[in-house]
Amino acid sequence: MGEASYLWSMVFSSTLLENAVNEFSKLPGIGKKTALRLVLHLVKQNSSDVLQFSDTISRMHNEIKFCTRCHNISDKELCNICSNLQRKQDMLCVVENIRDVIAIESTQQYNGIYHVLGGIISPLDGIGPEQLKIDALLQRVEKEEVKEIIFALNPNIQGDTTIYYISRKMKAFPVRITTIARGIAFGGELEYADEMTLAKSISNRIPVENYIVSGQ
Amino acid sequence: MGEASYLWSMVFSSTLLENAVNEFSKLPGIGKKTALRLVLHLVKQNSSDVLQFSDTISRMHNEIKFCTRCHNISDKELCNICSNLQRKQDMLCVVENIRDVIAIESTQQYNGIYHVLGGIISPLDGIGPEQLKIDALLQRVEKEEVKEIIFALNPNIQGDTTIYYISRKMKAFPVRITTIARGIAFGGELEYADEMTLAKSISNRIPVENYIVSGQ
Numbered sequence: 001m002g003e004a005s006y007l008w009s010m011v012f013s014s015t016l017l018e019n020a021v022n023e024f025s026k027l028p029g030i031g032k033k034t035a036l037r038l039v040l041h042l043v044k045q046n047s048s049d050v051l052q053f054s055d056t057i058s059r060m061h062n063e064i065k066f067c068t069r070c071h072n073i074s075d076k077e078l079c080n081i082c083s084n085l086q087r088k089q090d091m092l093c094v095v096e097n098i099r100d101v102i103a104i105e106s107t108q109q110y111n112g113i114y115h116v117l118g119g120i121i122s123p124l125d126g127i128g129p130e131q132l133k134i135d136a137l138l139q140r141v142e143k144e145e146v147k148e149i150i151f152a153l154n155p156n157i158q159g160d161t162t163i164y165y166i167s168r169k170m171k172a173f174p175v176r177i178t179t180i181a182r183g184i185a186f187g188g189e190l191e192y193a194d195e196m197t198l199a200k201s202i203s204n205r206i207p208v209e210n211y212i213v214s215g216q
Numbered sequence: 217m218g219e220a221s222y223l224w225s226m227v228f229s230s231t232l233l234e235n236a237v238n239e240f241s242k243l244p245g246i247g248k249k250t251a252l253r254l255v256l257h258l259v260k261q262n263s264s265d266v267l268q269f270s271d272t273i274s275r276m277h278n279e280i281k282f283c284t285r286c287h288n289i290s291d292k293e294l295c296n297i298c299s300n301l302q303r304k305q306d307m308l309c310v311v312e313n314i315r316d317v318i319a320i321e322s323t324q325q326y327n328g329i330y331h332v333l334g335g336i337i338s339p340l341d342g343i344g345p346e347q348l349k350i351d352a353l354l355q356r357v358e359k360e361e362v363k364e365i366i367f368a369l370n371p372n373i374q375g376d377t378t379i380y381y382i383s384r385k386m387k388a389f390p391v392r393i394t395t396i397a398r399g400i401a402f403g404g405e406l407e408y409a410d411e412m413t414l415a416k417s418i419s420n421r422i423p424v425e426n427y428i429v430s431g432q
Contacts, residue, residue: 011321013296014289020276023269027254038243050277053239054270060236061258061266073230080229105227
């Protein structure tokens with residue numbers, strides 16, 4: 001947002017205002033100037049709206065849970081997705097985090113359930129398999145008689161490492177293991193695609209009759 | 217922030233999460249995706265930090281006041297700037313809003329006091345002199361025996377109209393009326409300056425000896 005707050009420090013005539021700006025600027029991607037804009041917006045709102053804002057945030061933090069089965073964020077012990085028996089209970093989509101669940105749910109195209117790893121294997125960041133919900137995934141695959149695991153991880157080295165590690169551990173189980181397709185994004189242009197993506201999109205080419213049936 | 221939230225709606229597995237995201241996305245310039253990022257950041261913080269965040273906001277809104285003299289935001293009846301007797305009490309800087317006070321204070325170059333108009337005259341937006349703290353300014357000039365009024369309004373038609381309107385009303389008082397200099401910004405380039413700014417910077421040229429004394 002082009003903030004020059006590192007060049008000068010803001011001088012406030014009100015400690016209450018300054019404290020509120022400081023709280024907002026602790027949030028990721030929010031600098032002092034943006035924080036001030038947000039706080040001055042709240043100053044102009046009526047009391048009930050501001051009370052609702054602060055109450056909703058603190059209530060969310062106090063009451064929110066993580067689903068004991070898939071580790072998605074949830075209001076109850078079991079999240080809405082896991083407890084929905086309309087969804088295929090033997091198809092697990094393995095994702096890195098909660099944002100990915102929301103992204104996939106928003107497509108309204110997936111009818112299975114999830115497993116949130118809470119990260120991906122990244123030795124350089126000190127994240128190994130034991131920091132992630134991988135053991136819990138293996139237990140689920142065994143106990144819940146899962147038929148298919150779909151990896152929906154970001155296409156990079158850490159993602160591929162995580163897929164490789166988990167799929168080796170799964171060898172003992174009769175489960176189909178797939179990954180979301182990598183290729184040229186819809187609306188993307190061939191000439192700007194990197195070589196890796198383009199190469200994979202050719203080697204993993206699909207018959208046109210499948211494409212027309214599944215593609216919308 | 218390149219948000220495509222108008223194209224798709226987010227599907228949440230948690231109402232608590234959804235409510236918190238909705239509250240954040242009511243703030244100006246915060247879309248759904250940014251709101252989600254902020255809320256998920258708060259989810260990861262410990263309870264005392266989140267409590268401090270929500271308490272600081274609601275306390276700020278409940279307790280904040282506007283200075284009865286200059287209409288700046290304040291913790292008390294009279295703001296820190298007005299009640300600081302080290303500052304020149306007979307020099308008023310007239311600004312549009314609180315953000316402008318903070319910007320000028322942050323330069324640490326101004327040693328007078330302020331008067332916050334709460335907007336500028338803009339007939340197209342339905343804002344006339346009676347919606348602004350102009351009468352209060354005239355009363356201050358009379359009662360407080362003000363020696364100089366410095367207009368620090370944004371350089372545009374509304375700003376100039378406001379200056380013209382107020383300075384006409386001031387004719388009866390023995391007060392010096394000035395406006396902040398308009399010209400080429402420090403670090404700016406002549407060839408990219410608009411004609412108006414460049415023309416004003418030439419007609420309002422200053423002797424080099426003054427420039428060297430006052431410029432840093």
